[in-house]
Amino acid sequence: MKISIVPFVLATGVGLASAWAAGAPGGRPAAVPSSFVEVQGATNLSSAAPVERWWTTLKDPELSRLISRALRNNLDLKTAEARLLEARAARRSARADLFPTVDSTVSFSRIRGGYESGNVHVGNGGSGGANAGAIFVAPYETNLFQVGFDASWEIDFFGGRRHELQAATADFQAAEEDRRDVMVSLAAECARNYLELRGAQRRIAITQDNVKLQSDVLHLTEVRAHAGLGTELDVERQREQLASTEASLPSLESAERESIYELSTLTAQAPTALVEELEKSEPLPLAPPEIPVGLPGDLLLRRPDLRRARSQMVAAAARVGQARADLFPKIVLTGAAGRQATGIHQFTLGAGNFFSLGPQLSLPVFNAGRIRANIETQKQRLNESSLAYQNAILNVLREVETSLTSYQHEQERREELVIAEDASKRATQMANELYVRGLADFLSVLDAQRQQLQAEDALAESDTTVLTDLVAIYKSLGGGWQ
Structure with a gap:
């Protein structure tokens, strides 16, 4: 059975319905299956809701401390938090554009005058000529002081400012999801490096044990x-x-x-800061007997990268509306009020008041198609974000199924390696005994030693891979940010 995500997408928030209505030709979103294929018939996987702090299921206090430290101090996470604060400030700025702006003004000007008025006709009562004259005004100077307020308010009749706020809000939500996505990746990266560290330490111990065993055999062969x-x-x-x-x-x-250096960097410390703390060998933690993975539809709410892609689609839809609003008139109410006088001392007695209020209307007449080109640009960006969202859904489903199948097959491989390791140890013991008794040649001993080392090393590597595959499952499910 398939569950269409179209109703979900259309109901996820302001702007998505308009996204499809605005002409995004991205097509029908992908269908989400009702369950994961790998869960069906598996005894160690369930459809229960996943654990949020998944690393606690490994029951390793050192791992939990490292992840907590990384989530507090990691510099990539702090960078994402800075981008979030930037987006929040941009949203406040967009919201402020919905309200009037009022500015206080103080001005001073010095006016200098004096002019010649032009010709004046003077008659003598007869038919004779006329005397042309000019009137002169003496030069003058005066000061003008003004104190007042200027105000303006763009009335958002056609929704341009509201769409701008919707876009800024969606950008803020996308920045929040980006921060959460960094948290998911950070927790998974810490766990992966820690498990690889413990796996390397186990393989070192196995190799050192084999070195000791082979040294003993070397001494025996020398004696013989x-x-x-x-x-x-x-x-x-x-x-x-x-x-x-x-x-x-x-x-x-x-x-x-x-691995130690990488863990130090992830926790925002110098590369060698954790050497003393982590160089002591500790065993690999055990994988939990059952892993709850939830349902595919849950990923749309759990995965921060999907939520980010959805917010980016909302922002793109809002910007289409913002671009369309440029086709319509802009109406701005402007006003000014204050007092003016020719001297500072006159503000209390002889100052005059001034006041102005009126609308300002601007309508695009000719812009060489710039507005419609911008609308088309925003529509194509909406189409891009729609396609990116659909592609992200498909990639997420692939990631989960891939991580589940890798985990399951590695578990099966590990079961066979356990048998191989046990058999190789018995074979080495038997080869040594037969060689000492003269019933086998030394090549049998050498071959048994190689097989034992390979089997033990392969099992240790598989144990590590099982756990890192488990981490990949939890990362693909979007855990670690809640």
Whole structure:
């Protein structure tokens, strides 16, 4: 059975209905299945609601402390929080545009005058000529002081400002989801590095145990060779085996340090800050017996990246409306009021009042198609965000199913590796006993040693992979920000 997300999308908030009505040709959103395929028939997966603080299911206090520290101090998270505050300020600015603005003004001007008025006709009563004259006004100077208030208010008849506020609100919500998405990734990254650290430490311990075992065998072969019961070839073969095993230690120790350095950086500390705290080897935590993964439809509410994509679509729809509002007249009420006088001392006695109020109407007449081009631009951006949202849904469903199948198949692989490890240990013991009794050649011992080391190392690696696959499941489900 498939569940269409169209009703959900159309009901998710202001602007989505208008998004489709505004002409987004993105098509029908993807259908969300009613359950995850990998959950069906699985005994260790359930459709119950996922655990929010999923790392607590591993019951590792050190891991919980590291994640809490990272969620408090990580610099990428603080950067996302700064972007959130920026978006909040932008929303306040957009909201302020809905209200009148009032400014106080104080002005001073000095006026200088004096002019010639032009010709004046003077008659003598006869038919004779006339005398042309000019009237002169003496130069003068005066001061003019003004104190008052200017006000303006754009009446949002056609919704341009309201759509601007809707877009800014959606941008703020997208920034909030971006911060939450950083939290999800941060918790998962901390857990992955911590588990890889413990896995590397376990593999180091296994290798060191094999080094000790092979050293003992080397000593035995040397004793047998000196006693004439073995050959120098056996000694050199064992020495080569031992050196090869020891050669694998540096890369494992490097992986151990890299994980510690990464954890230090994630918690906003110097790379070596956690070396003393984490270099002591500890066992890998155990995976919980059952993992609640919820339903696919829950992802639309849980995954911050999906919520962010939805908010971006809302913002794009609002900007289409904002662009369309530019086609219509803008009406601005302007006014001014105050007092004016020719001297500061006259403000209390001889000042005059002034007042003005009136509308200002502006209507686009010719702009070479700029407004309609902007509308088309915003509509295509809406289409892009719609397609991006649909694609994000499909990618999220793929991520969850992929992480679930990886986890399940690694669990199956681990079960076989447990059998292989147990068999390799018995084979090594039997090969050593037969060699000492002269019933097997030394190549059997060498081969058994290699097989044991490979089996133990593969099991340790698989145990780590099971846990990192578990982390990938929780990350794909969007846990860690609530």
